[in-house]
Amino acid sequence: MSPATAAAVPRLHAKARLQRDEVRGREVLLYPEGLVGLNPTGAEILALCDGVRSLADIVATLERRYDVTGLERDVAAFLDGLAEKGLVLYGP
Amino acid sequence: MDPKPLWLLAELTYKCPLQCPYCSNPLDFAGPRFKRELSTDEWCRVFREAKALGVLQLGLSGGEPTLRPDLEQLVRTAHGLGLYTSLITSAFRLTRERLAGLKAAGLDHVQISVQGADAELSDEIAGTASYRDKIAAYHYTRELGFPLTVNVVLHRRNLHQVEALIRLAESLGAERIELANTQFYGWALHNRDALMPTKAQLAAAWQVVERERARLGTRLEIVWVLPDYHEQFPKPCMGGWGRAYMTVTPAGEVWPCHAAGRITTLTFENVRDHPLDWIWEHSAAFNRFRGDAWMPEPCRSCPRKTQDFGGCRCQAFLVAGDAGITDPVCSLSPHRHLIDAALADEREPEEWTYRAAPASRALAGRG
Ligand code: SF4
Ligand code: SF4
Numbered sequence: 092m093s094p095a096t097a098a099a100v101p102r103l104h105a106k107a108r109l110q111r112d113e114v115r116g117r118e119v120l121l122y123p124e125g126l127v128g129l130n131p132t133g134a135e136i137l138a139l140c141d142g143v144r145s146l147a148d149i150v151a152t153l154e155r156r157y158d159v160t161g162l163e164r165d166v167a168a169f170l171d172g173l174a175e176k177g178l179v180l181y182g183p
Numbered sequence: 184m185d186p187k188p189l190w191l192l193a194e195l196t197y198k199c200p201l202q203c204p205y206c207s208n209p210l211d212f213a214g215p216r217f218k219r220e221l222s223t224d225e226w227c228r229v230f231r232e233a234k235a236l237g238v239l240q241l242g243l244s245g246g247e248p249t250l251r252p253d254l255e256q257l258v259r260t261a262h263g264l265g266l267y268t269s270l271i272t273s274a275f276r277l278t279r280e281r282l283a284g285l286k287a288a289g290l291d292h293v294q295i296s297v298q299g300a301d302a303e304l305s306d307e308i309a310g311t312a313s314y315r316d317k318i319a320a321y322h323y324t325r326e327l328g329f330p331l332t333v334n335v336v337l338h339r340r341n342l343h344q345v346e347a348l349i350r351l352a353e354s355l356g357a358e359r360i361e362l363a364n365t366q367f368y369g370w371a372l373h374n375r376d377a378l379m380p381t382k383a384q385l386a387a388a389w390q391v392v393e394r395e396r397a398r399l400g401t402r403l404e405i406v407w408v409l410p411d412y413h414e415q416f417p418k419p420c421m422g423g424w425g426r427a428y429m430t431v432t433p434a435g436e437v438w439p440c441h442a443a444g445r446i447t448t449l450t451f452e453n454v455r456d457h458p459l460d461w462i463w464e465h466s467a468a469f470n471r472f473r474g475d476a477w478m479p480e481p482c483r484s485c486p487r488k489t490q491d492f493g494g495c496r497c498q499a500f501l502v503a504g505d506a507g508i509t510d511p512v513c514s515l516s517p518h519r520h521l522i523d524a525a526l527a528d529e530r531e532p533e534e535w536t537y538r539a540a541p542a543s544r545a546l547a548g549r550g
Contacts, residue, residue: 105328105330106291106292106330106358108267108291110239110265110267111265112237112239114187114235114236114237115187115237119239121239121240121267121291122267122330123269123291123292123294123330123332123358123359124240124269124332124359124406126189126239126240126267175401176401177358177401177404
């Protein structure tokens with residue numbers, strides 16, 4: 092899976108679903124025979140992966156929300172990790 | 184921290200139209216222990232209690248779970264709770280309408296077994312003509328937008344088809360193919376001499392898996408479940424006893440894994456008598472092998488114990504007669520010779536006994 096470009100539009104694969112894990116106080120990404128526990132930042136990034144926003148849009152939204160800059164590398168690395176597992180797809 | 188379960192395998196019924204000789208169900212599945220199946224309400228309560236306890240992944244299995252007429256309602260309840268719900272089925276007589284209804288009820292994932300890569304071998308191993316239904320159901324599953332796992336249990340009679348099986352899964356557009364080498368419990372243990380693969384077969388199949396993984400990448404995930412008799416160290420069974428996993432049987436007994444019921448030195452509690460969280464936290468069976476305080480040597484002083492938890496308790500019981508000792512698969516176990524004796528590559532394969540109710544009743548007396 093090629094790493095994301097700024098214009099790529101990340102979306103969750105249809106097999107994956109975000110779910111609140113109340114018992115452990117976190118969000119999780121569930122998929123066939125597996126799950127990934129998410130920290131709050133990860134959950135926030137995935138909530139923005141709506142299949143419309145590009146990676147650049149997502150980064151800009153988060154940077155505005157927290158009044159910081161330079162998030163692109165971390166956001167891309169997080170999504171690339173999930174893309175390697177086939178859980179995130181990059182579309183045009 | 185106290186472990187909380189993530190996985191629940193709900194064995195809805197042990198009735199099954201197929202007769203796979205490798206079936207992991209208990210030999211006495213047709214006997215009185217499993218007869219009084221849980222009602223719809225009882226299962227729904229189990230799902231609610233499981234979710235409250237921390238379960239996120241639910242497998243609906245059997246036997247053949249589609250024989251339960253209330254399956255749609257069970258799926259609806261599980262979905263409403265937020266459980267990621269997988270149906271594990273043989274797909275015998277499974278129609279498009281039924282699958283569409285399950286989709287509408289919120290089913291997340293479908294796993295359909297196949298016994299061989301072509302009708303002739305698949306039907307022979309299943310003991311019931313079912314290949315056509317399976318292929319049809321694979322297509323319905325994809326058309327309806329379900330993620331699909333093709334599940335194959337591997338053994339001496341079908342290991343040569345691994346490449347064809349992967350190609351089949353690829354052509355169907357499956358997300359995953361699970362190539363599960365036979366684990367020797369239940370009927371598989373009874374039929375061990377007929378099912379045991381040779382070293383050469385396993386080596387050839389593994390080469391195919393490596394090659395196909397490189398070719399397919401994330402397009403098709405190929406899961407290879409190790410043939411543990413042929414390994415040096417045991418599998419980390421269920422990620423540790425009572426750590427992440429539980430099975431509820433058709434009549435409501437709760438087991439730490441789907442084979443544990445055969446350990447006759449343990450008493451398993453029933454969801455009809457106790458809430459699930461009590462069974463998980465306080466029952467003697469779940470606590471017996473939790474953590475590592477129970478471990479004897481060689482596990483006690485072995486650095487691998489945090490990785491493999493001393494292997495499988497059921498295997499220790501079934502092969503070496505004591506659930507509280509090192510898994511005999513381990514090369515450090517004093518009982519490893521019992522495993523080696525079962526490997527016997529030179530032996531001609533024997534006939535197997537199909538998994539069926541009359542055979543179950545006949546064998547039940549023998550344990
Ligand atoms: S392994 Fe075969 S016989 Fe056993 S429950 Fe599954 S489909 Fe039925
Ligand atoms: S001795 Fe026990 S802990 Fe060590 S490898 Fe063998 S089974 Fe695992």
